């Protein structure tokens with residue numbers, strides 16, 4: 001898809017605690033499995049029995065790490081992070097894990113999510129004389145834990161959780177423990193895995209599969225899990241948690257082979273496609289997915305409708321991050337470099353084109369055009385989520401409201417703008433029913449957020465304009 005055509009993933013976190021084995025390679029493989037959640041930087045911190053060693057850099061996990069530097073990270077407990085910057089710019093100083101040393105203890109922290117009261121908290125901490133090394137909101141969490149540390153580690157984390165607002169899935173490494181924390185609304189995912197005597201924490205369960213670990217369970221809303229040589233201990237915050245996990249994890253962010261809060265991401269997408277076919281049936285010859293984001297929903301649409309599915313759009317798999325975006329006037333070429341139409345398949349056919357979301361609408365317009373110029377008789381667009389109308393404040397990089405086509409136009413206006421013969425978005429009711437979770441965040445579709453937000457904040461909160 002074109003630049004900016006998809007909402008951007010946030011970050012991925014991973015942690016490992018072993019009684020017998022070194023963990024750096026497992027963390028590296030885990031980060032590779034979570035690479036779709038952030039490609040700007042990668043880092044690993046490992047406790048070697050005396051101190052925390054940390055290596056981090058800009059780029060993919062494969063670009064930052066090699067056999068040589070992974071061997072240096074010797075230790076049986078550690079954490080890792082892949083980053084896409086939702087607050088703080090893409091600068092090495094903001095790469096995670098963040099490592100601190102206080103009261104003769106080491107602490108490393110990796111965060112997935114976004115704090116909505118970061119500005120207030122940072123101002124308070126700076127007024128107290130605390131100095132920050134990064135412009136990311138994650139460092140605030142580290143400062144608050146340090147500030148309350150004399151109460152004991154778990155109580156310090158609980159006190160921090162009472163003060164921070166927003167989304168956070170955290171992995172924390174201390175001299176003795178690996179800790180996982182999930183915010184009281186469980187907005188971002190975090191789960192626990194095990195292999196032999198090694199426990200793992202990860203944003204998504206697909207990271208366990210790659211290292212042969214088994215998913216045990218998800219970390220619950222408002223839960224702290226502390227893993228040490230005696231096993232796992234669970235602590236709860238004594239507040240009423242209101243589960244509202246991010247629906248977009250199921251729609252697009254998470255890998256299809258992950259299971260989040262007990263739901264298979266792939267089958268959830270398949271069901272979205274089936275429901276889409278029930279909500280908006282159409283007589284057509286072929287269901288065509290937008291690769292790769294529309295594949296599972298297109299399969300569902302095809303199964304439900306009985307219309308065969310075919311690869312009318314072929315993706316160049318070797319473009320990836322190296323793609324150089326063409327000038328505005330030559331954007332058409334840009335789409336063709338990434339995706340080409342299989343003319344022999346689509347010629348003279350009525351096509352149902354399926355994708356999981358429309359953000360700006362520019363790429364969808366080009367894809368409809370591509371199919372039509374390839375000889376398709378009609379192109380009916382079906383989207384397996386509602387129109388994105390609102391910005392996200394919980395760790396997803398959404399364009400401003402005026403750039404969101406769903407915020408500016410009615411469905412009929414969007415249909416005309418993208419040149420489709422018909423257009424339908426999955427309803428919010430259909431989406432919720434399909435996912436089957438009692439309560440879920442649908443803020444970017446209906447403005448109904450888990451927490452009250454003050455709108456219009458910049459993602460680079462702590463940098464000079």
Ligand code: SF4
Pocket residue numbers: 187245246247248249391392393394395396441442443444445
């Ligand atoms: S606003 Fe949208 S992207 Fe953000 S957490 Fe809610 S559902 Fe997810």
